[in-house]
Amino acid sequence: MADRWALAPAGDGGVDVVALGPDGLPAGPVRREPDPAEAVRSRPGVTRWVWRSTAEVYPRLLATGVRVERCYDIEDAETLLLGHEGRYGEPRSAAAALARLRGGPVPPDPPQRPAEPGAQSPLFEPQGVHLPLTDLVAVYAEQLRRHDAAAHPGRMRLLTAAESAGMLVAAEMNRAGLPWRADVHRQVLHELLGERYAGGGEPRRLAELADEISAAFGRRVRPDLPADVIKAFAQAGIKVRSTRRWELRSVDHPAVRPLLEYKRLYRIWVAHGWSWLQDWVRDGRFRPEFLAGGTVTGRWVTNGGGALQIPKVIRRAVVADPGWCLVVADADQMEPRVLAAISRDPGLMEVAGRETDLYQSVSDRAFSGDRDQAKIAVLGAVYGQTSGDGLKNLAALRRRFPQAVAYVDDAARAGEEGRLVRTWLGRTCPPAARTGDDAAEEAGIPQDEHPDAPGPQEWVPGYASTDARARGRFARNFVVQGSAADWALLLLAALRQACAGMAAELVFFQHDEVIVHCPKEEADAVVTAIREAAELAGRLTFGETPVRFPFTTAVVECYADAK
């Protein structure tokens, strides 16, 4: 039996701790400890620490060199449990959970803090509302009981445990930072953008391109202002609805080429230029704030620095320390493999049981060997494509892999009808709001503007409204993207365990890609650990299936040299 203890900050800089029994209730006296790190360090036998918020407690422990094996994040579990219970939007703080348990007024959640560039981690300052340890433990014990009532209790327990593990990983990655060579970054910027001019205006290359664009139009045009560009095209006799790249690409005009180049470089300048470097890179590390479970699908987000959108050219600045290397590992065709595992489609599982290119295998069976068509069809099925080649090819996909396509179709229908949709482990998609609360809207779920107002399409039986179809697409994608996120959490947890005995550190995670920074001697062991963690995560998440989860791994000094 795992040795579980609960921990809560005591307000005087110390902590209260208590041992927990199998029912989650105290199995001993509450002890006040003056030093949080020592409180944990002196109890090496504890395999899971239960606390209100990992983000509140764990960075402090890490700062003093203390790591924990496992944890249980009560407020994160509350969020997942409320969602699973169809109670999305109810306050999810531990204080709110306690109030629901005791029957008092339920306090609203405190507002989210916006990210501040370059700020020291705010996690030293307690966020949210503190609860006395005994109250916290009461909430925890109740949560354990609520797991038993889930659709699949075992999976739900795995989900909350996995996301808590993800929060440990996130905190450790936030502390480690991504190795970043500011000098290389500046060199890349100089090559792409040219010299900077005093005063913070456009760098040389952008100014030159702006001149080219203006010359092509025959008048001064500000290429960073879409309205100005659209007007300029109109004056040249060309009607464009927007200045998006895909639309401009087919326009025949001498301004198009420099305009597209301007937009590419402008993006790098404003989002990953010199001021970004100033704001986000310190002491050879880029330190974004990773946030596990930051989206409704379970994907992570980062606060600040755009860490999940680092342009490929900028990745040249990600360089391992001397004597160290980066193990860059990318899951191969993760989404269709996850779809195979959750749908249990025999044909797709058979295909996903190989480590070879899955899209090629699918195309051999259903698309006469045309890999591109197969990929478009699979992604179209997952994303709910409604037109174009994907739709046409969906029919071929449905013939060969009926159970897989039916799985996402069912999810889409459930989404349209406002029913609950869950990932494999039980993360639940917010349904359309019916009660006037706006939690789902805040979470980005498409809503009907006026659910009761008759729309023109509602007269036609069997056809959902535009908004309902949008919810259907969301739900369709949710089951795949979200189940993939479930699996990724287990992967991270397993990989973290494997790296525990090494100097290797997880430094980056992006949906289906992970980077480990390690001494060169450990590279082989890390590559093996990733492969094993992926298979273990597959078994733990989805049970015994033939589906494999291969990774492409590259051992490199520079991120840009991977793949």
Added chain:
DNA sequence: AGTTTCGGCGCC
């Protein structure tokens, strides 16, 4: 003047 939304694009 300060805050929110929009357009566009980066990544998966």
Added chain:
DNA sequence: AAAGGGCGCCGAAACT
């Protein structure tokens, strides 16, 4: 005719 899902970030535009 047809807009495939999820995010974050920036400046400009629109709003208060």
